[in-house]
Amino acid sequence: MSKTFSFLAFVGLFMCCIACGTDSDSAIQYETEVVSTPTQGVVTTVKEVREGEFKIEDEEAVPTPDDSRIIAKWSDSTVDTFTLDEARLEEESGRRGGFMTAASYGLMGYMMGRSMGGFRPSSGAYVDQKTYNKVSNGAGARMQQTAKRTTISKPKSGFGGKSSSSSRSYGG
Numbered sequence: 384m385s386k387t388f389s390f391l392a393f394v395g396l397f398m399c400c401i402a403c404g405t406d407s408d409s410a411i412q413y414e415t416e417v418v419s420t421p422t423q424g425v426v427t428t429v430k431e432v433r434e435g436e437f438k439i440e441d442e443e444a445v446p447t448p449d450d451s452r453i454i455a456k457w458s459d460s461t462v463d464t465f466t467l468d469e470a471r472l473e474e475e476s477g478r479r480g481g482f483m484t485a486a487s488y489g490l491m492g493y494m495m496g497r498s499m500g501g502f503r504p505s506s507g508a509y510v511d512q513k514t515y516n517k518v519s520n521g522a523g524a525r526m527q528q529t530a531k532r533t534t535i536s537k538p539k540s541g542f543g544g545k546s547s548s549s550s551r552s553y554g555g
Contacts (some may be wrong), residue, residue, distance in 0.1 A: 412539045418532040419499035424451035424467070425522060427491040429482045431458040437485035438510040442545070444490075444522040449496045455482040467494055490523055500529050 417506070424445040427436040445451065451467040467471065470491070473483050486492075487509035493499050506524065509515040 398520075408446050413536045414537050414539050415534055415536050418533050419527070420533070421448055421493050421499060422529050422531050423526050424448040424492060425526065426454065426489040427486045427489055428454040428456065429485045430443055430456040430492065431481070432510070434458065435481045437481045439485055439489045439514065439518070440510050441514065442518045442522050444491045444525045448494060451491070453482065453486045453491060471495065478514045490518065490526060493526065 424447050426443050426445055427439060428441045430440045440456070448467065451470075453465040453470050455463045455465070457463075470483065470486070476478050485508050487495050487497075488505040490504055492504065504515070504519065506512060506515040509518065
């Protein structure tokens with residue numbers, strides 16, 4: 384009996400949604416977006432150009448995101464290597480040093496979660512324009528070409544939409 388009732392309730396709710404959807408004012412409108420996810424990784428080498436300030440010296444594509452690394456070269460000749468997980472921990476902990484900031488403005492930004500569609504590496508994050516061009520035309524182009532693309536739909540407004548707003552009231 385409860386299975387029949389559940390089925391009838393579902394059908395009734397479905398029919399109600401169809402009926403309500405015919406009114407254009409109450410219909411939810413959707414927009415689609417293509418999300419690109421890197422299938423390759425990147426090794427980003429940053430060097431300290433002034434105390435606490437780093438610039439990207441080089442970036443090379445590597446076979447998988449798990450192979451991604453940040454190689455940080457300090458002016459005192461110290462060199463540290465961070466895996467992608469270690470870099471994410473640095474970012475989440477708020478201990479972002481200058482090397483993390485510099486790396487995140489290059490291709491490593493994709494690995495850290497920036498959208499490949501709406502984000503372009505910043506030429507100012509590189510040691511010079513020649514390096515930026517080399518990376519953009521080399522590793523950057525390969526990463527864009529091999530990225531996995533997924534089309535998603537989301538409401539334009541209302542719950543979860545861009546124009547939705549929320550307010551919270553706290554008693555006290």
